[in-house]
Amino acid sequence: MGKQKKVTVSVPINIALIKYWGKRDEELMLPLNDSVSLSIDELRATTTISLVTDAAADSVCINGKEVDLGKQSRFARCFNEVRRLARKRKLDDADGDKTAPSIDGVKFVINSETNFPIEAGLASSAAGFAALAFAFGRLFHLDDTTVVRIARLGSGSACRSVLSGFVHWRAGAAADGSDCDCISLASADHWPELRAVVAVTSGDSKAMGSTRGMENTVETSTLLKHRVSNVVPDRVVRLRHAISSRDFATLANITMRDSNQLHSVCLDTHPPLMYLNEASWHLIGLVHALNDHFGATRVAYTFDAGPNCCLFAEVDFIPTLLACLLKYCPSSGSPTKILEKLDKSTAESAYLGRDSLFDLKSISAMTDAVQYLVVSTVGSGPKVVDM
Ligand code: DP6
Numbered sequence: 001m002g003k004q005k006k007v008t009v010s011v012p013i014n015i016a017l018i019k020y021w022g023k024r025d026e027e028l029m030l031p032l033n034d035s036v037s038l039s040i041d042e043l044r045a046t047t048t049i050s051l052v053t054d055a056a057a058d059s060v061c062i063n064g065k066e067v068d069l070g071k072q073s074r075f076a077r078c079f080n081e082v083r084r085l086a087r088k089r090k091l092d093d094a095d096g097d098k099t100a101p102s103i104d105g106v107k108f109v110i111n112s113e114t115n116f117p118i119e120a121g122l123a124s125s126a127a128g129f130a131a132l133a134f135a136f137g138r139l140f141h142l143d144d145t146t147v148v149r150i151a152r153l154g155s156g157s158a159c160r161s162v163l164s165g166f167v168h169w170r171a172g173a174a175a176d177g178s179d180c181d182c183i184s185l186a187s188a189d190h191w192p193e194l195r196a197v198v199a200v201t202s203g204d205s206k207a208m209g210s211t212r213g214m215e216n217t218v219e220t221s222t223l224l225k226h227r228v229s230n231v232v233p234d235r236v237v238r239l240r241h242a243i244s245s246r247d248f249a250t251l252a253n254i255t256m257r258d259s260n261q262l263h264s265v266c267l268d269t270h271p272p273l274m275y276l277n278e279a280s281w282h283l284i285g286l287v288h289a290l291n292d293h294f295g296a297t298r299v300a301y302t303f304d305a306g307p308n309c310c311l312f313a314e315v316d317f318i319p320t321l322l323a324c325l326l327k328y329c330p331s332s333g334s335p336t337k338i339l340e341k342l343d344k345s346t347a348e349s350a351y352l353g354r355d356s357l358f359d360l361k362s363i364s365a366m367t368d369a370v371q372y373l374v375v376s377t378v379g380s381g382p383k384v385v386d387m
Contacts, residue, residue, distance in 0.1 A: 006049065015159045018258045033228045034168065185244075231261065290300075
């Protein structure tokens with residue numbers, strides 16, 4: 001195969017603390033409200049783009065499976081935009097490689113692997129389209145603003161994975177999207193104590209994908225209008241302040257309330273969208289019982305359009321949290337099964353901690369609520385693995 005240029009990048013998923021749900025323009029992928037997110041360093045998409053001259057068509061392969069590009073117009077939208085920019089700015093020659101073929105003869109061959117199951121509803125499309133856009137950015141020397149826009153054309157939430165640290169995606173108001181952008185509120189090392197614990201509750205695909213789900217919400221929910229106009233703007237201001245002052249309790253409370261409001265507007269959709277399952281509700285109850293026990297907000301939960309849970313806590317609380325998850329979400333098989341993806345010392349301390357753990361009021365254990373846990377640092381950005 002005649003390959004001219006190639007790049008491999010690795011990009012983390014991001015989880016919103018204040019959620020994006022609803023578009024003001026579907027073609028330009030402009031959101032109705034601002035959102036704020038944090039990346040989960042351990043869960044990543046690794047994507048290689050090769051520019052080839054002897055392929056008949058563009059191709060995309062995700063975790064070994066060929067994507068039917070006829071049915072995936074979002075890829076076409078990203079590809080068309082990259083080609084338009086490359087032609088307009090003759091970017092194919094930007095690195096001085098005068099032997100590079102004209103973009104007109106070039107096809108994109110894309111291979112993407114995620115280190116977590118894509119059907120688990122863990123923002124895989126966000127990491128995937130962010131990786132795609134970031135890789136195109138490297139190949140064609142695009143600036144961050146353009147890379148953010150290309151990622152957004154693939155999937156709205158993807159644009160937040162292009163930057164590192166805490167990321168604020170601003171909805172803007174201009175009809176052409178010129179004031180819709182992403183900014184990094186604080187660098188990845190601003191809050192080194194912060195950790196995420198991802199609890200995978202179910203490997204099932206979503207009942208209804210986010211794109212259609214949010215379209216239905218925009219059409220039918222009255223609560224969404226209240227959220228967009230009266231709730232999110234104030235929450236964003238307070239969350240930004242909590243981030244800059246590293247105020248965990250405020251960050252945690254805003255995060256939990258915003259997750260709950262996302263699922264409330266989902267229930268206010270007609271017909272209702274139900275993304276949480278029994279295990280999700282068990283985890284919500286567990287977090288509140290744990291915070292009540294300590295008389296302080298030590299842990300937060302958040303859920304996207306699926307039943308899997310992302311928990312946030314500071315590093316000193318992680319052993320207690322893991323011991324608590326082990327005690328109240330036991331596996332029917334091996335008792336330590338949910339710890340199998342953790343490093344040995346983290347798993348051992350959770351296991352030892354479980355036996356000496358206090359009892360939580362009004363909570364009983366739910367067997368097999370959680371399949372496995374991932375503990376991760378947060379806030380890293382995309383990186384080039386090979387070029
Ligand atoms: C619930 O980015 O998947 O995860 O823009 O239509 O591709 P499209 O939707 P998508 O929506 C994600 C919504 C969410 C909340 C969030 O990440 O902010």
